[in-house]
Each structure stands twice: as C-alpha cells, then as structure tokens.
Amino acid sequence: MISNIRTLWLVFKHAFRKRVTIQYPEEKAYLAPRYRGRIVLTRDPDGGERCVACYLCAVACPVDCIALDSAEDETGRRYPGMFRINFSRCIYCGFCEEACPTYAIQLVPDVEMAEYNRQNMVYEKEHLLIDGEGKYHGYNYYKVAGLAIGGKGKGEAENEDPPIDPRGLT
C-alpha cells in the first residue's frame, strides 16, 4: 500500500521532468550512420557497380521483397540487369546488408520514404544505385576475388601468384 502511494508520488514528479519527445518534422532525431533505413546500392572506389548479382540479399530477405536478375558485360563482369526492392514489404531488418559479400547493398540513415501511393514504394535499380561507396570505404570485391574481369586479369588480385603455365616442367 505504501509502495503504491510512493509510486503515485514518483510518477507525479515526472510531470516536471524534461520531455523526451522530439518534435518531428521541425526537429529531427539523430540517426547513427549504421541506422537501418532506406536501402541503396553502392559503387566501388573505381566507380564500378559493387553488386555482382549473387542473389544472396534476395535469399536472405525474410519478406522476399528483393528481386534481381543478373547480366554480364562483355568482359565477364556480372552485374544486376534488374534490381527491384518492394519497400512496401521491406522490414528494414538489414539481413540483405549482412548477406552482401561485396558491401554493395547498404541500409542508410534515411527513413523519410512515405508515399501516398503504395506503388511508389517499388524501387528499381535506377532509384537504388548511388554514386558513392556508402558506409564502407575502399573495398573492391574484384580486387579480392580470383575471377578475371575487364581491367583485371588472372593472378592480379590481392594475394595471388601469377597464372601457372600448365606446360611448365616444374
């Protein structure tokens, strides 16, 4: 009984505390750089598309809201010909970012995506691709992977020996 009265008093005292409410949109909340908001596709330091259309984000997505279709340029570099995110289904869980082996797909601190028409929540690649590296700087997947693409031959990736001549005697 005493504790109930004490509770009443303590709660009443809260009337004179500082408010925690942030008056959005006049005031904006601070969103940490790793906040999971709008999804973007980034580019590597050389300006090439980071996405290699490996489909891992799509399979990781618990609401299946990512669809893509791979394409290849003439040098064998794979990229998504189509990349679509249905943000009306997205739950911003960030699994796609965690699954991405190339840092291509990233969630950025932007939450202002509301639309009056649900159809406008469907983003195509042109809406997703940005001209920057996003949160992760300096990483270039093809500099690590042992696959030859335009501008990078066999054995030219990090930690690789030059190609072997199978006709060599040793």
Add this chain to the structure above:
Amino acid sequence: MATIHIDGKSYDADPGKNLLQVSLSLGFDLPYFCWHPALGSVGACRQCAVRQYRNEEDKDGQIVMACMVPAADGTRISIEDEEARQFRKSVIEWLMTNHPHDCPVCDEGGECHLQDMTVMAGHAYRRFRYRKRTFTNQDLGPFINHEMNRCIQCYRCVRYYKDYAGGRDLDAFASHNHVYFGRSVDGTLESEFSGNLVEVCPTGVFTDKTLKHHYTRKWDLQSGPSVCAHCGLGCNTLAGARYGGVRRILNRYNHEVNGYFLCDRGRYGYEFVNRPSRIRHPLLHTDASDTDTLSKPESCSPEEALRQARDRLRNARRVIGIGSPRASLESNYALRAFVGEDYFFNGLPSAESHLVTLAAEILRNGSAETPSLREIEGADAVLVLGEDLTQTAPRMALAVRQSIMRAPEEKARAVGVPPWNDRAVRDVIQAERGPLIVAAVDETRLDDAATSVIYRAPDDIARFGFAVARAINADAPPVEGLSDEETDLVQRTAKTLSAAKYPVVISGVSLGNEAILQASANIAWALDREQKPVGLSFVVPEANSVGIALLDSAPLRGAFELVSSGKADAAIILENDLYRRTHALDVEKFFTGLRTVVALDSLRSPTTDRAHVVFPAGTFAESDGTFVNNEGRAQRFFQVLSPEGDVAESWRWLGRLQSGSAPSDEPRWKNLDEVLDAMAAELPDVAGAKDAAPRADFRVAGARLPRSPRRFSGRTAILANLDVHEPKPPDDPDSPLTFSMEGTAAMPPAALVSHYWAPGWNSVQALNKFQDEVGGANRGGAPGVRLIEPEKPIHSYFTKIPDAFSPHDGKFVVLGLHHIFGSEELSRHAPALAERIPEPYIAIGDADARARGVTEGRELVLRIFGREYKLPACVRPNLPRGVLGVPFGLPGLTGIVFPADGHLLE
C-alpha cells in the same frame, strides 16, 4: 547381407559395396569428392577418412579411406572418431588454400558440393596466409564455362570425360599443385556428353554456359519434373525456370533410363522455349490459302480465335486431324477424339510410319524384351545394326559405352577386385574391352569403343544381321553370297552373342530400312530360341514416336488422298511442320486443297504460316503430358512455369475447341486426368499411361508438392513493377504440384521430384537422399510405366532378305545422316546448340569420290525428286560405294524422304 559396425551400432550392408557408399546409403553424412556412384572409387581426395578397427578389442584402429574399403562382414569403423574428424577437416582446409574468393560470382554457389563438404567437415576459418596459385581459363565452346582457379584436383572431370564418356580432348596437365584440367589448346569440347561435367564437377570449374547468360541460383529456380523432348529415349530432366523463361536443364535421376547423365542436346536444347519466334497468342490469317500474297498473321484474343476456328470447322465438309510424334500422347488423343478414329493421321511419311509401327509390333508380339538403358549398360555383348547411336539416341551410346566394361569387369572380379574399385579394375583389365559390334554405313562415334566395325550399305547391314541370326539358330533363313570377311565376322558375332550372359541387339529407323529392323528381330529371336536371355532395342526418332505408333493410325499419305479426292476440306495440324516430313510439293498441294487449316504449335514454322487459325501450344516446359519412349515407357512431364500469354497445352486448346460457343460452356476436358481417363477407356494399348505419375488429387500428408524450393526469393518483388499487390500463385488443376513454395517438404514419389535438396546437401548430390541406396533405384521405384511387354510367343522369323546392294552408275542412294546438333527440330532453335550445327554437306565415299574426281570441299549438285541441292563435298573414307549422305533435318534440307534416289550432276 553383411553386418558392419559404425560407431558401435550394427547395420546391414551389401558386401559388394564400399564403406563410403554404404555409409551414405545408411544416412551418414560423410564428406567425399572424388567418388561418384557412376564412376567408382579411386581414393584420390582423402576426404572420406574414417577410423577402422580390426576387431572388438582393438581400441586404436587406423585411419582408412571409406571409399576404398569393402563393406565386408564384421567391419568396424568410426565416423565420429575425433582424429578422423580432424583429418577430414584438415584435408578440406588444405584443398581450400588456393580456392579463390569468388563464391558470389561463381555459378556453382548455392549448389556446390565443395561448399557443402566444407560445412560438413567443419572448416570455417582460413589460416593459410600465403598467396594463391592461379590458372588461366580456356574457351571450351558454347556449353561449358571454364574457371580453373576453383579446381580442387579431384580428377572427377577427366575420369568422367575420358573413362566414362570416351572423350579424348580433356586431360590433366602438369604436376603437384599445378595440376590443370583442360584441353591441350582452347576449343570446343568434342564429346556429346560434355554437359555432364557441370554436374560431375564438385565445384565451379565447369559450369553451364547457357545458364551463365541468364544466371539464376538453384534456390530461385522454379523447377518441375520433365522429360526430354529431343529424341526417343525419354531421358528424365529437371527444368528450372525464372522470370517467365526456362533457365537450365538438369539431369533427373531415373534409375531405369538416364541414371546420372544426359546428352548435350538434352541439356542445352531447352532454349528454344525462350525464343522470340515463339507463338504466344492465337494468330489469324485472313487469307492463308493464297500462297503468293501471304497475309501477315495477326494476333487475336483466344475467344476470337476459338470462335473463328469453330465457325470454320463447323462449315467444313470433313475435318481431318494430323497428329505428331513430338506432341504428347494426350494431345494426339485429344485430336483423335475430335476428328474421329478414321480421320486421324499420325503425321508421318509412310515409310517412317511403317517402320515405327513395325518396331512397336516386333516388341509387342515378339519374344524378345526391350531393355531399358540401365539394362543396356549391364549387357556384356552389344550388336548395333545401322545406327549412329551418338547422333540418333545419344544417351544410349553412352550406355553402350558402359556395357563394354561388363565382360572385363568379370575378369577383375575373378582376381578379387570389385567393380567399384575403378582404378584397380582398369589396372587389371588394361586395354581390354567387352564385345561391341557395330555395323554402320559410315563412321560412328562409337567406333573407337567397338571390338569390330563394318561399313556397309543399308541392305548389306540387314543381310549381315540375317546371317548372324542364321549362325545362331539354324531355323533362321539363310543368306547367300556373303564375302569371306563378312562370313568370318558373322561367325564371330554369333559366337560372342551366344556366349554372352545378356546380349543386346540395337537397331533403329534412322536409315529408313525395314530389313534392318527385321534382321535385328531375327537375331534376338534366334538367341531366344537358343534359350538365351536377350534384349532388343529400337531407336526411334522423336520423343513420342512409339506413343503415336501405339495409337495405331494411318500415315500422312492418307490425309493427302482425302483432300485431293475432295472428301475433306479442313485440317487440324497438331505440333507438326509438314514441310519437314515430306516433299514440299505434296504439302503445297495438300494446303491448296484445304479451305480451313487450324494449326497448334509452339514455334512459327512454314506450316503455321499456312494456317488460318494458329493456337499457341505449350512446349514441354509449359505443358503437362505423357511421352512414350523407345522402350515403350510412358513418362509424364509437368509444367515448369505457368505459361505467358495465351499459351496452353494442345489438348487443352482442342478441348476448348470442342465445347459449345457460349462463354459459359465447359471445355470437353477440364484437366489432364479427364483426358487420360477418356483415353484409357477408349484405347487399352495406352491405358497404362494413366499410371505414369500420380493423379492431380494426389497429396503427401494432405498437402500438394511445391515446384519452388523452400528458399525461393523475391516473391513479393518479382511482379511488383506491374502491381504492388501480389497476385495469387496460379492454380494447377493438372498435377499435385504448386506454382509456389507452398506444400509439403516431405519426400515426393519419384515421378514428382522437382528439385534435389536435403539438409546439408545443396548440390545435385542431394540426390543420394532420393535413392533407396546411393546409386541405386529411385525411392518408391523409377518413374514411368512400361506399356510394351512381349507376349513371349515363338514368333516366326522374317524371311524377306534383301539382295546385296549394288551401286548403279550415276544413281545413288541418298541417306539422311543424323547429327546430334541440328537434326532435331526444336533444339535447333537453341542459340548455344545452334553454334554446334554443322554446315550442310554431301558425304561421298572415298571410292566414289576418286572415281569422279571429287575432292573435299568441292561443290556438288545433287538432284533428289526434281530438286537440286548444291553443297560442298565431304569425302568419307568408309562410306560404301553408291551411297551418299546429306545431313538430316538441317535448314534447306528438310522435306526429303530418306532413303532417296539421287543423281549427282556435274
């Protein structure tokens, strides 16, 4: 049965198998690389290490490779042993030291045996800090992509390519950690079975190049159980589709038919499904009968097309139906039911129709059973009469190539080497191979494996066959006038076949020679009369050739006569390009005599261009239906994707066409089962087709079976560009399968398996879990039902022996030479496969060439039935005199009825 002890528990095991195979069959997850159920053991990869104990008291034991130890009675092993575990983990870690960091861009990723085994063995963190060795890749042609960096040197590729498939242009080069698998120089892989490297390679060194161009992960492919439509063998396939197109074909294991492997035509022919020349909507030709000014076809709504077709057919004097050996049994039956038995024609030229019917007749009423491909693999003596199997029935050639190991294997077994111990077997037998006798008109791709080969004109091949029958059984009709060389081979062949435990005789219809079929039947019956078990197999040209033969209908000629006599003036042509079947002039005349032509087909062809109404028929990937293969096995294929546009199965169109014209009228058949039931009631010969697969109301644990894998992605985004509100997945009234991932995860019956996956097994080798024992029968039995079983009477021999072939001066017998790539109608349209189609040529024997002074590559002009063909010469050393060959079915060479009389013009 032996009893073996694994980790202290006792299990029954087949002592004829090795411990790895037994452990996997018992459900243990033991990693392996170099072993393959079809290739046997070599113990190269050191991955399947287990600890073996000498007896119950032995506590130390020793590490052994499970794949190299027989499952002898009383064997004690431990899979869970800590040291064995560490051993397996270390081996993987070491295999991975040079593996590139490229799973995201590797086509094998997600269905990679190496990924599975790495996880299974427990290797997770890379400790190797040094640099990786790299290789350059080779261009291996349009089918196979090469990425050598990913190689783990398990040697499966060369063991498959050289030892199993008989290829010569893939090999291992260099030594130690430089070992390189490839060709000596860049270039297309020659083997017709190179596509299997995709499934044999445990990692991403060899991947499907056609898939690469529209790459989709395994988990994203909506797959369905399908049957290859590109030859008469009916190999089982898994077709995978995404975004409205078929993206690849994988092998679907059918213990009795194709086992683990497909040919490249079957694997890469699928792309015709995605061609722009596909008919997606009904077409109307306002005036197709006017040949000079062919009006452009206009697409229209299905209702409009149906209305027009109904009106036109109702006003016709008589409607005839022309079926097709490449349409399903159901579609052919639906047409037969529409036009009536007497007005249904099988769409074949008379000769081919006669031969296929004869083949079915011999198998049904003769005393010899027709073997499945597995039984051909098990034969210890094979005689091939007049077929170039690699070109006409490729997968059968691969089966024949395995049969030559059977006799030598017995020798190895005698010295205590079991057949699964591949390297040791080959060391024992060295170059010795079992009997394979080939009689052909020209070199075949099996010649290198054959113990004896003779090249003769078709009639002489038949005579050789008749003589062999006579040499086996004295009641058979004799053949006069054979040469000494021939007589010698006849005697040897007869002796070999008589001595064999299970000889198989193979012939077919590709030479268009009736006597060859009769001769092979005589041989089989002769062996049967000598109380020998024997198999008799006929090669037929198309996916449903036997099926249409069982429908028992008249050839095209009958239809032509009905039209030219004015009795009929309307025709429905089912998935058949008549211009490929017979002379263009006859076809022209036929069309001119018709007032109404209704065609159903999937691709535009000269025939559909002559039709007034064209309905878009589904390909194998968009249809449900049944094909009957060369052994009379009815096999069901199911839709892989729900069709785009108005595409539907032909039987469904025909059902709609037969309903009343009011929109509320029900079609004659609502689903596949209704067609099958009606067919079974009317035609007892094909009634068994009903049981080729479970019916549409079949359920496992009350649920349907999903076509999409459990991890199918993008469900809520694939169609979001059209409408953000997702549509309901399409219904499937024809099968127990769904067009989504909804349904049970339980093991389906073999006929309904749409993808191979098991926990921890993402690669194609998850198949292990779908077999009774690894490498053995499908769980619940192989899919399909055999419609032909011989009645076993003693059949009287064929006695009409042709005269020896003698070349006439200036007049040649022209034969159609089949090509695996190009001779088949549909696969020809697949871009990758089209790259392998040969340029047209005229094959001429060395003797004739010399007599006429023809050199390789010279332009020859050949006149057949008044048409002249101007093509370069191709001089063949073994082609008999008086015989010419032109490639069968290539563009520009269609409509010739082989064998034809031809004249070479100077």
Add this chain to the structure above:
Amino acid sequence: MNPAIQSLLLIQGVLVGLLTLAGLLVWIERRLLALWQDRLGPNRCGPFGILIFVADGIKMITKEDWIPPGADKPVFILAPAIIVITALLSFTIIPLAPGIAILDLNIGILFFLALSSMGIYSTVLGGWASNNKYSLLGGLRMSAQMFSYEVFMGLSLMGVVILSGSLNLREIVEAQSGMWFVLPQFAGFLIFMVAGLAETHRLPFDMPEAESELIAGFHTEYSSMKFGMFFVGEYVGLTVISAIIVTLFFGGWQGPFLPPFVWFALKTLFFILFFILLRAALPRPRFDQLLAWGWKFILPLALLNLVVTGAIVLARAG
C-alpha cells in the same frame, strides 16, 4: 421562468457539458499520461492539441461499423447504449450547486447504486453478444468484478448515510457544512474510491478489457461509434464517480470565496485527474488477487467501518 423549461435547459446544459467533458477527457488523459511519462502527448490538432477529440470523433464515426456474423445483433447494438444511458442518468441526482440539480431525489444514493449495477449489463451483454471467446471472458470478468465490489460500495456509503441521516444527496451536502465527511469517514472514502474505480473498470481495475490477455475484452469486436459509446460511457462514468465522491465526502459545492458550482467543478476535476494519475502509475493486479482483496480485506473493512460509525453515532446520541 417556467420550471419545466428551466429544468429542460438544465438537462440540456448538463448533457452537453458532460459529453463535451467526456470528449475533452480523451485529450486531457492523453496529455496527462504523456506528462507523467516525460512525453508531450497530442499537441498538433488545435491549440495544445485540444481538437484531437474532434478528430477522434470524426475518425470514430467514419470507421466501418462492423457486426460480427455470429453476433446476437440486437443485444450487440444495445449493449454500448446501456453504459452511456446509465452513466448519464446517474448524473441527474448530483447537486451541482445550491438548488441546481436535475433531480432532487430523496433516495438519491439508492438510485445511483441501482444505475451503476445496471451499467454492468452493458459490458456483460456486449461481451456475450460478440460471439467471441475473448469478449465473453471479458464479460464474465466484469460480472465477477462487479458482483464483488458492488457489495461494499453500498456498505461504504452507509457511514455517510448514518452521519447525515439522509439518502438525499442535497441533504448530504448540506450536512457537511461543518465538516466534510471525508474526515469521520476516511475509511469509507477510500473504500468507495476503490469500488468506484472497479465500477468504471478503469485502470488499474480494467481486467474486463486487459488487452495483454484478452485482446480488448468485452469490446474486442466493437468498432466505429459503438466502440466510441463504450469510450464515452467510460469517461462519463469517471466523471460521475468523481462527482459522487465530491458530493458524499468532500462537501459537494461547499467552499469559501468562489461560487459553489466552481468549487464543485474544481473538486470533481481534482478527482478525475487523480484517477488519471492512478492509471499512469499503478500496474494491473492479477484477477484472483483483485477478487481476494475485495472479499477478504475490503468487505470486512467496510463492515467494521459501518459498525464503528454506527456505534459512535449511537454513543453520541446517547
């Protein structure tokens, strides 16, 4: 002025005033809860967000009016009306100021008790008619809760009746001119307040709706203005209980300097705010605890209070 017109105007005034207050309470409660939770509460709609109740009303009226297919339709529709009617009727007997009361009833307290018992039908019937297991459970809880708390609600008022010697509320107020009954009847006041809370099923006694266990209890299936009527009924009930407390224990309109009605309004408002504070601060007890507490502790306490009060009054009377 014609007394009939006069009383009609009064009725009109009370009705409008009460309903407006009920609406305003929506806003007041939300703002106050926010205040005690370090938030701001609704502050966008109108000055200080006061028009939020208009917006709420519009929203409520325009929502789909859904009646579940298995529901007992007439009962389902009637139920929310009962609570509003009984709550409003209860207010008729309350003297707002000297001479200003809709009804000067000589059995005022009995009338109030009778009507508050009637109000239970609303929730019980609403819960039953919805044909929903959560609603039914909510209705059952409501009946058990009312059955338990009604007993000592009446008993707790008997002290006041003994002291004042009347059931007429006006006379009770007048009897407090010397001393508010809260002093001699402190126990009675506490008991009545608890019982009143339970009666209006306000937090912490909102077990009949207990959204964490029963979705929304008896009004799970209610939507649109039917739900709104439950809402309004709850706030009117809150006002009634506050007004009765003020009338019985805190001298009604009595007070120095300010006009009597203002005193009445201020006192009533104080209790309303106090109830909101209770809601902000106290957790919901377990249902069996609630019943046990009622039967085993408060009921004896109420009886004791009655006996002691009676004894003292008798002793004084000598």
